[in-house]
Amino acid sequence: MIVLDFLRADMKRFYSNFAVGREYGSMVIEALKQTSATAVVSHNCQCAQGIIQVLLENNIKDPEDLSVICFGDIESNKYFSVSITAIKVPVFEMINEIINHLGIDSIEKSRHIFYSTLIPRKSTSGVQ
16 A cells, blocks of 8 residues: 655644645645555545545545545544545543643653554445
């Protein structure tokens, strides 16, 4: 699998939205002319939705031609034109763990393992 990764080159847009996802979608279209990529991993779900919209407008089928996965799992992922496969990260559990350590006088090093969950949907092939 070849994964297209535009986030590293564009960190200032980390908190992106649907419109930025559409811009990334255009970048994906151009990259597909030069690679045999099989998947795009988006740093958030709104961007993934924008990417998928541009793919569909350019007659690129998701997931037959290109799979799309996002981090996070927003409610609209289930209902988008192609339901989006997501990697759900336990953000609230992480925040609670941090809050629990804020009031402690002596901060000890500790290690906590949080598990992400793959939520397969129709935007990827081979994982349903």
